[in-house]
Each structure stands twice: as structure tokens, then as C-alpha cells.
Amino acid sequence: MTKYAALLRGINVGGSKKLPMAELRQLMEGLGHDGVRTYLQSGQAVFATGRGDEDSLAEELAKAVEARFGFTVDVIVRDHAYLRAVADSCPFPAAELEARQLHVTYFSAPVTADRFAGIDPAAHLPEAFRLGDRALYLYAPEGLGRSRLAEALSRPRVGKGLIATTRNWNTVLKLVELTAGGE
Structure with a gap:
């Protein structure tokens, strides 16, 4: 199982x-x-x-x-x-950050950097994002609710059939823990 x-x-x-x-x-x-x-x-x-x-x-x-x-x-x-691979591949120093500062958006299929080409990363510093495999990592020092970058990232239409949902770092880690064992 x-x-x-x-x-x-x-x-x-x-x-x-x-x-x-x-x-x-x-x-x-x-x-x-x-x-x-x-x-x-x-x-x-x-x-x-x-x-x-x-x-x-x-x-x-x-x-x-x-x-x-x-x-x-x-x-x-x-x-x-x-889920373990997403947590292990985090490009940000997760252990040094508060959970409210780090989020993962899970996509139902791979997305390419082209989707976000219209976003100027320098305009949103110190906020930052990185793409992973069917995941996007977002560092938002003031939290998701105050993130201008999160708003900009949500603008590119997800597209027909593509689902995106975001979880904070605590939830990312908890899901790894809850799904461990039995494989």
C-alpha cells in the first residue's frame, strides 16, 4: 500500500x-x-x-x-x-525561517518558467520564488497575506485542467510526516 x-x-x-x-x-x-x-x-x-x-x-x-x-x-x-522530495528540495533555508514565511504551491502538472516570465523578481525583493517539479516555492518574509509577489504569481492563468493549491511550510512538513511509513 x-x-x-x-x-x-x-x-x-x-x-x-x-x-x-x-x-x-x-x-x-x-x-x-x-x-x-x-x-x-x-x-x-x-x-x-x-x-x-x-x-x-x-x-x-x-x-x-x-x-x-x-x-x-x-x-x-x-x-x-x-512530498518528501518537495520538502528536501526546498531552495530556501527552511530551518532558519518562520513557517509563515515559506510556502509551496503544488501544481497538478509541471509548469515552466515561461509561465512566470512577466514577473520581475528584483521588483519584489526580498520576496523570492523558485520552481521545482510540479511545485513552486515562495519566500515571503511578511507572510502570504502581505505578499505582493504571491499576488503577482497568481496572475498568470493556471490554465484549463491545471490545478494549483498552496500550503505553508508547517503543513508541507506535517504531510510528509503523516504519509511516512508503510511504503
Whole structure:
């Protein structure tokens, strides 16, 4: 069995797309997943399964949420090895930063630097970003809510079929921890 994290985008934010975590766990167990746990209220669940791949598991969960709760939600599923690689490949000195200063945007597919070519990194210093494999690392010393760079990075249209969802560094590390073992 492989352990995965499901990242649901935009649930339980600002009073919209309410999805109680206990009901999400029940839904995922009903799909045949084992060891389902949720983390926080903002759309992270970990589970184990011996079937499917990341894309098919994400699609299955998105369809199940829509059928049960009546709204669409974007879902990205990543296995432990990928989550670990993202954490290990951080280009910023994560151990020296506060968690609110470092974020990872997970993409459902690879993105190239061309997508962000219109952004002048020097205009946003000391904020900075780096691209990884299906991930973007953002250093925002004043936090995400005050980041002009985060706003600029969100402007390039994600594109049809491409999903992006951002997590702070504490959540990145917690998902690595929660998906460890059993592989």
C-alpha cells in the first residue's frame, strides 16, 4: 500500500464550500481507502491504498465530493515520496525561517518558467520564488497575506485542467510526516 496526501483546494474558506473533516474521512473510507486522517480544517487528508495513481485518485475524490456535497472542488493527490522530495528540495533555508514565511504551491502538472516570465523578481525583493517539479516555492518574509509577489504569481492563468493549491511550510512538513511509513 502507498500512502498519499489529498490536497483539496478552497474548502472551508470564508464560509463557502463547507466540508466537515469527519464527513470527508467517511467519504474516503467509503471509497475503500485505509488509515484516513485529516489535518486541520483546510483540506488535507492522508490515506493508504494499493490501487490507482495520483491523477485517478484525485479525480475519484473530486467526483465523490461533488456527488455527496453538491459542489466541485479541485483535488491534487501526491504520494509520500513526492512530498518528501518537495520538502528536501526546498531552495530556501527552511530551518532558519518562520513557517509563515515559506510556502509551496503544488501544481497538478509541471509548469515552466515561461509561465512566470512577466514577473520581475528584483521588483519584489526580498520576496523570492523558485520552481521545482510540479511545485513552486515562495519566500515571503511578511507572510502570504502581505505578499505582493504571491499576488503577482497568481496572475498568470493556471490554465484549463491545471490545478494549483498552496500550503505553508508547517503543513508541507506535517504531510510528509503523516504519509511516512508503510511504503
